[in-house]
Amino acid sequence: MSKLDPRIHEVLDGDLPPERLPPELRAVVLRLERAAGLLRAGLAPASVAGRVLAALHRPEPSRGRRVLQWLTERHVITIAMRPVWSLALAAVLAAVVLVPDHGSAPLLGAQEGIARFVGHFPGARSVDVVGPFTDWHTGVVPLRDDDNDGVWSAVVVLPAGTHEYMFVVDGERWVVDPLAGRYVSDGFGRQNALLIVRPVGR
C-alpha cells in the first residue's frame, strides 16, 4: 500500500489549511472527500423506530421466562453416542414415527384460540404477519395466496387475549391491517392493528 504525503492527512485532520497544499495533493484530498460524501448520501431513507418502540412496549422477560423460552424453542442438540446405542435409538424413533396414530387431531389449550389473518395485497411476493407473538420478526407466520388472487391469509393458534400485529409485505413494507377495526398507538404517531383471540372453550 502506497503511503500518502503526510500533508494530505494533516489537511484531512484539520491540522493544515487546504490552501497550503500543491494542486496535485489537493486533488487527492478532494477524491477522499468525494468518496466520503457519496457514502454519506447514497442510501434510501429507512427507519427502525416502529420496531424499536414495539419491542420496548413488551416487558423484558424474567430470567425464569428466558429459561422457559429456551426450553420450548427449537435448538440443535448434538449427542455423541456409541454406534450400537445410536442404532437402538433409531429403532425406537422409527417405531414411534411409523406406528399409525389414530384420531390425534391438534389439541388447543384452554387458553388458546384460532386467529385468522387476511389481507388484500395484489402483486405482493410475500406477506408476513408480525407481532409480539413472532417477536416482531418476519418468517414466523407467513401468509399464503395459493390461487394468486391477491388475497393472502394465514390461520394460527395464539394464546387467548389481545394481540398487536402488522403485515409486512415483500419483507420490507410494514402495513397496518385496514380491516382490523381496533388499533393501538405505537407511540410514534402510527398505529398497530389489534386482534382479540378468544379461548376455544367459550
Added chain:
Amino acid sequence: MSGFADAPDADVIARILAGDGDAFGILVRRHEAGLLRFATRMLGSPDAAADAVAEALIRAYRHLASLDDPTRFRTWLYRIVANRCKSHLGRRSAQRVSLEEAAPVPDPHDGEAELERAEQLGLVERALRTLSPEKREAFLLKHVEGLSYEEMAALTGERIPTLKMRVHRAREALLEALKEHR
C-alpha cells in the same frame, strides 16, 4: 412531547429516566439515520444494519440508567452499534456476498448525472468492503459520520494516536482499492 423535540439529548434522557419512556422516540428519530448509515456501510446490507441498529437502540434504552455522561449519548449509541456490527461480521463468512451487498444497479430511467453518481457510489462501496473492519470503522466514523478523534477514542476505547494512524491507513487503503476497482 412535541415541545421537547429540540431538547438536548441529556434533557430527554432525564425525562425518560423520570418515567416518560415514550420520550425515547425523540432520541431514536434524532439518531437513527446516522446509525443506520454507519451500520449499512459497515455491514454492506441494509437489512443486517436495521437489525443491528434496532437491537442497539433497545439495548441502549434498557441500560440508559447506566450511562455515566448523558451528553455523550450519541457516542455511546455508536459504540453499541459498532459492537453489534463487529459481532455480525464475526459470524458472517468473509467470502459470502449476498445480492443486496452487490453494487447497486443504476436505473436506466435515471439521468446521466445520476447514473454516473450511482456508478461512482458502487465503486466506493466495493472499495470500502476491501478494508478490514477496523479500518472501515475508522474511516466511516471520521469521514462519513464526522466524529472527532476524541469522540472516536471514547467510542472505541483506543488512544487518539492509534486512531489517527488507523484513519491514515484506512485512507491509503481506500485510495488503493479505488485505483484497483476502476
